Amino acid sequence: MARIFAVLGSLRGDRLLVEAPEKGITRHRFPARRDERFDAPGEGIKFHIRDLSLFYGKRKVLENITIDIPERRITAVIGPSGCGKSSFLRCLNRMNDLVEGCRVEGEVLLDGEEIYGRDGDVTSLRRRVGMVFQKPNPFPKTVYENVAFGPRVLGIKDRGVLDGIVENSLRRAALWEEVKDKLREPALALSGGQQQRLCIARVLAVEPEVILLDEPCSALDPVATQRIEDLLAELKEKYTIVIVTHNMQQAARVSDYTAFFLIEKQGDPGRLVEFGETGALFTAPADERTERYITGRFG
Amino acid sequence: MYVIRREWLVKRVLLVTAMVVVLGLALVVYFMVKESIPAFKQAGPANLFSSEWAPGEGRYGMLIFLVGTLATTAGGLILGTPLALGLALFLTQVAPRRSRALFSRGVETLAGIPSIVLGWLGFTILVPWIRELSGSSGSGILAASIVLAVMVIPTITAISRDALEAVPSTYAQASLAMGATRWQTIRRVQLPAAKHGILAAIILGMGRAIGETMAVAMVIGPASVFPTSLTSPTHTLTTKILMEMGESTGVQRSSLFAMGLVLLMLAMALIALMRRVSGGRSATPEVVE
Numbered sequence: 001m002a003r004i005f006a007v008l009g010s011l012r013g014d015r016l017l018v019e020a021p022e023k024g025i026t027r028h029r030f031p032a033r034r035d036e037r038f039d040a041p042g043e044g045i046k047f048h049i050r051d052l053s054l055f056y057g058k059r060k061v062l063e064n065i066t067i068d069i070p071e072r073r074i075t076a077v078i079g080p081s082g083c084g085k086s087s088f089l090r091c092l093n094r095m096n097d098l099v100e101g102c103r104v105e106g107e108v109l110l111d112g113e114e115i116y117g118r119d120g121d122v123t124s125l126r127r128r129v130g131m132v133f134q135k136p137n138p139f140p141k142t143v144y145e146n147v148a149f150g151p152r153v154l155g156i157k158d159r160g161v162l163d164g165i166v167e168n169s170l171r172r173a174a175l176w177e178e179v180k181d182k183l184r185e186p187a188l189a190l191s192g193g194q195q196q197r198l199c200i201a202r203v204l205a206v207e208p209e210v211i212l213l214d215e216p217c218s219a220l221d222p223v224a225t226q227r228i229e230d231l232l233a234e235l236k237e238k239y240t241i242v243i244v245t246h247n248m249q250q251a252a253r254v255s256d257y258t259a260f261f262l263i264e265k266q267g268d269p270g271r272l273v274e275f276g277e278t279g280a281l282f283t284a285p286a287d288e289r290t291e292r293y294i295t296g297r298f299g
Numbered sequence: 300m301y302v303i304r305r306e307w308l309v310k311r312v313l314l315v316t317a318m319v320v321v322l323g324l325a326l327v328v329y330f331m332v333k334e335s336i337p338a339f340k341q342a343g344p345a346n347l348f349s350s351e352w353a354p355g356e357g358r359y360g361m362l363i364f365l366v367g368t369l370a371t372t373a374g375g376l377i378l379g380t381p382l383a384l385g386l387a388l389f390l391t392q393v394a395p396r397r398s399r400a401l402f403s404r405g406v407e408t409l410a411g412i413p414s415i416v417l418g419w420l421g422f423t424i425l426v427p428w429i430r431e432l433s434g435s436s437g438s439g440i441l442a443a444s445i446v447l448a449v450m451v452i453p454t455i456t457a458i459s460r461d462a463l464e465a466v467p468s469t470y471a472q473a474s475l476a477m478g479a480t481r482w483q484t485i486r487r488v489q490l491p492a493a494k495h496g497i498l499a500a501i502i503l504g505m506g507r508a509i510g511e512t513m514a515v516a517m518v519i520g521p522a523s524v525f526p527t528s529l530t531s532p533t534h535t536l537t538t539k540i541l542m543e544m545g546e547s548t549g550v551q552r553s554s555l556f557a558m559g560l561v562l563l564m565l566a567m568a569l570i571a572l573m574r575r576v577s578g579g580r581s582a583t584p585e586v587v588e
């Protein structure tokens with residue numbers, strides 16, 4: 001804990017972006033005309049998200065989310081249950097496409113390119129933007145086949161190549177030592193924490209650029225949680241990570257930047273209240289609602 | 300007091316019911332065995348399982364009919380299973396959510412068509428059609444297989460559909476989130492996860508096809524000879540029993556019981572097989588925490 005506060009303290013200061021949605025910006029599903037400001041993505045920004053709104057049928061669950069996700073950093077998304085954190089995450093790899101009646105407005109640029117564009121290729125997007133779910137969901141296959149799944153889908157058949165990818169991915173997910181003698185055993189026989197790291201290894205096997213994690217530790221015990229958090233710290237050297245968590249300590253521990261989402265009153269859509277560098281957001285929140293939430297007087 | 304009494308009574312009634320069922324089954328087996336014994340004693344197993352059926356000359360071979368049963372069943376499954384699986388996939392993956400119930404009801408209705416109706420359609424439409432196309436008599440294993448396929452499709456579809464629906468959606472989500480296409484997800488994740496249920500569905504369909512009599516009898520020929528082609532008349536165990544039952548006595552009658560016994564054993568073997576297949580790993584293993 002002491003270490004964390006030391007780190008938080010040292011990081012105080014530079015607020016990244018708290019931008020109120022500007023009036024007069026036209027929103028459309030496929031941007032015919034893109035605002036010039038966003039044409040050249042800033043240095044080290046992976047996702048430029050502008051005025052993102054999300055509807056399930058007639059119901060608006062996210063409104064005017066404008067946020068820049070920094071590259072090779074961990075961005076945490078926090079907020080009370082139901083404020084649209086998971087929905088937001090699913091916008092980034094278009095998993096919401098699977099929800100009937102779901103509609104997205106605004107812009108989501110990945111490396112400057114609109115992912116909801118007309119010629120957007122969902123499968124290649126999802127390879128670049130991998131996802132780890134709340135409950136560990138390995139396939140009912142062996143440990144090996146779980147990790148080899150993605151490469152096989154990509155058409156890799158060569159045994160040696162697959163072996164290499166499997167070992168490499170498991171190593172990067174800090175799971176190799178524990179499962180190297182169990183590669184042919186069913187993945188569902190692993191512990192919950194191991195299953196979750198296996199799911200991370202499975203995502204790493206397709207060489208993504210971004211990893212989205214939706215409350216990846218909520219089904220795990222503290223020791224398993226710790227291991228995942230350590231792993232994330234290592235992974236951010238190579239990957240852009242966005243993690244949804246309802247656990248503020250976890251957000252404070254693992255993330256570089258934090259976004260706070262909130263539904264103000266029943267029936268409202270979720271909105272981004274504050275986004276900034278994690279140390280600053282937790283020690284000196286700019287918005288009073290953020291302060292109330294992180295001090296536990298809210299939601 | 301009263302409640303306890305009633306409880307006791309209910310238990311007794313259930314016990315008696317269960318015993319009646321078991322006893323009934325035992326009686327069936329006992330009776331079939333007992334009535335088959337003269338055939339086994341007087342004609343002998345070698346005669347019974349030979350390929351010559353000529354009761355006048357003391358030949359009671361059932362091989363032709365056994366082959367007929369196996370061939371028509373296999374044919375029905377080969378034609379019916381791919382269609383049924385395709386239908387199950389359509390119902391669970393492709394059909395718009397709102398119309399799924401409608402399609403499912405359609406499949407269940409198909410299951411309710413009396414077999415005599417299918418046999419009649421086979422006899423009046425299918426057989427003449429095959430006759431025209433092939434220049435043969437038209438009846439035979441092909442016609443029987445097609446009729447059986449229509450009969451097993453609803454069974455296999457309904458049970459495969461349930462097995463596919465039981466596959467947790469989190470598997471498909473994981474696969475799609477990795478950039479797998481819909482079809483890759485079906486082929487590499489959902490079908491393997493549902494394979495025990497699908498196998499059970501096929502075995503159940505097989506059971507239905509093996510025992511079917513009327514519909515097959517109307518399109519199989521009939522003739523007590525080995526078929527020379529898929530479109531030449533022959534017989535199955537069931538159709539042979541049906542044709543002979545009225546006018547046979549003595550050893551010939553007993554040999555029909557022996558055929559019935561073989562059929563019964565085939566059916567029991569299938570049930571045992573299904574137990575093993577579906578009793579293995581279930582389609583939805585619990586996540587071990």
Ligand SMILES: Nc1ncnc2c1ncn2[C@@H]1O[C@H](COP(=O)(O)OP(=O)(O)O)[C@@H](O)[C@H]1O
Nearest residue numbers: 056061079080081082083084085086087088099
């Ligand atoms: N597939 C869906 N269809 C319809 N409504 C949904 C769906 N998923 C989530 N919602 C609704 O959207 C809102 C935001 O949900 P979610 O993104 O899961 O929030 P969080 O992850 O912050 O708890 C909730 O009110 C939820 O009921």
Ligand SMILES: [Mg+2]
Nearest residue numbers: 085086087214
């Ligand atoms: Mg959620």
